[in-house]
Amino acid sequence: MTSEIRHKQKEYSQTKSDEDKKILGQYFTDSPIAQFMSSLIDDEVLNPDKVKLLDCGAGHGILTVSTAFHLLNKGINNIDATLYEIDEQIISNLSEVLEELKAIFAKEKKIFNYNIINDDFVTLRPDLNTETKYDLAVINPPYFKYSVKESIYAKKTTDLFKGDPNIYASFVAITLSALEANGQLVAITPRSFLNGLYFKGFRKYLLDNALLELIHIFKSRKEVFTDSDILQENVIFKLIKNGQELDEITISSCNNITDLNTPNIRVYPKDIIIDTSNNESIIRIPETEKDFQILQQAERLPSTFEEEGYFISTGPVVEHRTKEYLTSKHSQEKQVPLIKAHNVFINGIIWNGNNKKDISFNLLENFEKHLVPNIRYVILKRFTSKDENRRLVAGVYIPIRNLKQIGITNKLNYIGRKNSTLSEEEANGLSILFNSTFMDDYYRCISGNTQVNATDIRIMKIPTREQIIQLGKHSSSFKTLEYDTIEKINEILND
Ligand SMILES: C[S@@+](CC[C@H](N)C(=O)[O-])C[C@H]1O[C@@H](n2cnc3c(N)ncnc32)[C@H](O)[C@@H]1O
Structure with missing residues (x-):
């Protein structure tokens, strides 16, 4: 039956414009995903004579249907489902699906009621x-951001949690x-929501209100919502x-829907998964x-950015x-370099005005507020x-010329010391650390995002400042300053 629904979903999707789908956050679940989700339900704790099921943002009801079949196979006799769906045009399809499901249950002398x-x-x-x-909810909520000032959804869930990050958070809460x-x-x-700042x-x-029993991830970003x-x-x-x-959380993973x-299933200590x-x-x-x-090794690192007096910010030049400040002419008096992504190399920052992509920042009125002090970062x-x-x-950025300020684009983050400046060794040490495969892998465990956010870096564990300086002193032993493992870093730290 779920493949019939899939057919209906596809037909229906074609009648909706991309704009409408976006407004409704309407992306339908494929049947293997629906089946996988319902297979996660523990039927043994349910009362076989009455299960109250909730499906909000129900679409064509694929999640209700696969859940009902799962429960039917497990000997549940009576399901009472409530389905919320805002899209009026989909309701006749949804009713049709649920009527069919009701009939299947009746044939088996079981009860499926719906509202x-x-x-x-x-x-x-x-x-x-x-x-x-309700005893049970299996949901694929809509997702979209909404305006905190204008949307009808703003502040609708403040009694449950602080913030207005995305409609899916409201649905789940x-x-x-x-x-x-x-x-x-x-x-x-x-x-x-796993790491986003606004989802705190x-x-x-x-x-605080639930036990996180399992998380399943798809390693490939494509193919989850195939249509x-x-x-x-x-x-x-x-x-x-x-x-x-529970002291443990299950992490399940697969590449994609196929x-x-x-799935690959592993059970990990809770404190490795949730950073408290x-x-x-x-x-x-x-x-x-x-x-x-x-993650275990990272847990053993003794300090954090905050504790060691470092800051990380996003470059201020948008x-x-x-536009009026930007020029490809480079004169020493009226302009300063703007550091962009193509200037950043593992061995240092190269801006000399010779690369066609190099940009200078004109010192026009109010230039100061767009620039940062010309110190080591x-x-x-x-x-x-x-x-x-x-x-x-x-x-590592080494101050260029004798300038007061330089520009850094907002496509880059820059790291420095609060109220002071990085020494050469300290900057080299930080650069070795962040270019290590260890930190790269550690970062990937924290963030699924391809963007490197300053907020995620701030919460990473790091060695102490002393140890970072030690690393910097050994910079010559990191020949390429690249792909070095925590073992090599530890070797130096433990010297
Ligand atoms: C991501 S789709 C999932 C549909 C279905 N559950 C599935 O898995 O195929 C989310 C559904 O929520 C509906 N929806 C969006 N906003 C809603 C709201 N505020 N209240 C109820 N339903 C909503 C959309 O019309 C859409 O059908």
Whole structure:
């Protein structure tokens, strides 16, 4: 039956413009994913004579259908499903699907009842109705950002969590709130909540009110939502409301939809997955056993950016907003260099005005506010190219000429010392550290994002300042300053 629904989904998708799909966050689940999600449900804790199921943002009901079949096979006799869907045009398809499901249950002498609510799940806030609580929810909520100032969704969930990061967070939080104690929630969403700065309140709400039992990741960014061209990294996760504390979290992974039936499953200590060393509660995902070892090694690093007095910021020059300041002419009096991504190399920053792409920043009125002091920094790229095959690429910036200030684009992060300057050895040490494969792998466990965010770097564990200086003193032993392992770094630190 799920393949019939798939057919309906595809037909329906063709009738909707990309714009409408975006507004509704309407990307339908493929049947193997729906089956995988429902297979995560533990039927043994359910009452076989009455299961109350919630599906919000139901679409064609594929998740309700696959969940109902899963439960039917497990001997559940009676399901009472409530489905929320805002899109009026989809409702007739949804009713048709659910009628068919009801008939299949009836043939088996089992009961499937349903109630479709063609309304807005977030503004309706059904969780506030204390009389109706659900045992189970399997959801693929819509996702889109909304305006904190103008959207009807702004501040609709502030009683649950702080912030307005994305509509999917509102859906998941309301769903969790609408569950009975020990109720199960299986969801597929973007990966962004695991580490995103704006999801801090949402993460806290989830972790305070539920047990995170499992996270499934897709290693390939493509092919999860096959009928759309979205390149969104998605995760499937399972929560148990007010579940009993567990010391372990299961991480399941596959490459894409084709090997979803044979996922790689590993169980890790909870404190490796959830970083409780600061109040960000970042959820980290080791994709392999090696990643797990990296996280364990990282846990043993003694310090953090904050503790060692470092800062990391994004370069202040936004090129499209400062066009009048930018020039490819380079005179020493009226301009200063603008450091861009092509100037950053592992061995240092090269800006000499000879590269065709080199840009200078005109010292026009108010230039000061766009520039930074011309002192030593470690520059960390925010975006790396595919052939670099790394997320973290750092280079030491040594002050050019006798300038007061220089420009750094917002495509780069720059690292320095708060209230002082980096010494040569310290800058070299930081550069070795960030160019090591160890830090690169560690960063990938923290962030699924291809963009390197200053906020993610700030929460990484690092050696102490003394150790970083030690590393810098040995910079000649890191010949390429590249691809060095934690073993080599440790060797020097333990000298
Ligand atoms: C990502 S799709 C998933 C559909 C379906 N659950 C599936 O897995 O194929 C999200 C669905 O939520 C619906 N939706 C969007 N905003 C909604 C809202 N505020 N309340 C209820 N449904 C909403 C969309 O129309 C869309 O059908």
